[in-house]
Amino acid sequence: MKNRLKVERAICDLTQQQLAEQVGVSRQTINAIEKGNYVPSTTLSLKLARVFSKPLEEIFQLDEND
Amino acid sequence: MVKNYLFSPVFRKIGYALLVVALVFFVLCLSFDQLAFGLQYPMISLTPPMDEEWTIFKFYPRITQGGWFEIVMTLMCVGCVFVAFSREKEEDECIAQIRMQSLVWALMVNMVLVLLTTLFIYGGSYLTCMAVYPFSTFLFFIIKYNISLYQFRKNNEE
Secondary structure (H helix, E strand, O other): OEHHHHHHHOOOOOOHHHHHHOOOOOOHHHHHHHHHOOOHHHHHHHHHHHHHHOOOOHHHEEEOOO | OOOOOOOOOOHHHHHHHHHHHHHHHHHHHHOOOOOOHOEEEEEOOOOOOOOOOOOOOOOOEEEEEHHHHHHHHHHHHHHHHHHHHHHHOOOOOHHHHHHHHHHHHHHHHHHHHHHHHHHOOOOOOHHHHHHHHHHHHHHHHHHHHHHHHHHHHHHHOO
16 A cells, blocks of 8 residues: 655644644654555544645555555 | 553663573472472462372362472573563654564464474473463563574664
């Protein structure tokens, strides 16, 4: 799965720690999501989309391999 | 709301302390006979004495003498559960996934060991191995979980 988390975070001028605190996870989890090492759950994905006020599909997209 | 059955993080330290106490106690009782045989206390048993015939699905409640081995096993059981199933200070879904994957790995590795033991080891040695396996699952899990958690934090530190 691909994501634009880092881009959206830069647009909103948020650090990983700030974003992590807003959605209730650790900073390492946010880093893992941005690197593509971890696929977040539906709940976490929706929380992230709500932080950026964007639809879920704008932040997370399926890969060709998915 | 998802229920979390994990203990508070403070139980991890209690668990490690219990494991250390159990290990020290085990070594002391093996080394000093007076300590081992002085620790007799009455406890309930459901199996007949060794010289009597035992029928499966039939229980023979009686009072027998327990001792240091039962104490060590109890401390090990409780210690392993506390260490293995304590929350992290920062618990989130990623750590929960690492915990689940480590648990599956530990169970599979342990079952392979049980299988190999069953096929290649016999007699009293087999019973000794079987006595260890309840704890080996937890030990494999604790080792695998801590390694995975360390690698996760190290790889995502930037």
